[in-house]
Amino acid sequence: LAPIFQCKPQMRGLLAKRLWVHIVGAVVVALGLATAYKFGMAEPQKKAYADFYRNSDSMKDFEEMRKAGIFQSAK
Numbered sequence: 001l002a003p004i005f006q007c008k009p010q011m012r013g014l015l016a017k018r019l020w021v022h023i024v025g026a027v028v029v030a031l032g033l034a035t036a037y038k039f040g041m042a043e044p045q046k047k048a049y050a051d052f053y054r055n056s057d058s059m060k061d062f063e064e065m066r067k068a069g070i071f072q073s074a075k
Helices: 014-055 058-068
Strands: none
């Protein structure tokens, strides 16, 4: 027979080996996605909010809205 039929198939521990490979792969993918989200979306959004609130004046905005007549209870 050909040499390909002479080696026995690996049966013992095959499930554990495949599960280990898939679990490690899933952890690596999850960590990569979490890192990409943190630096790709969360940090820029946090910086944008900080810049907005650093430069905003809520009293000035309130006075502009009051003068425009948006509020019914404020004279």
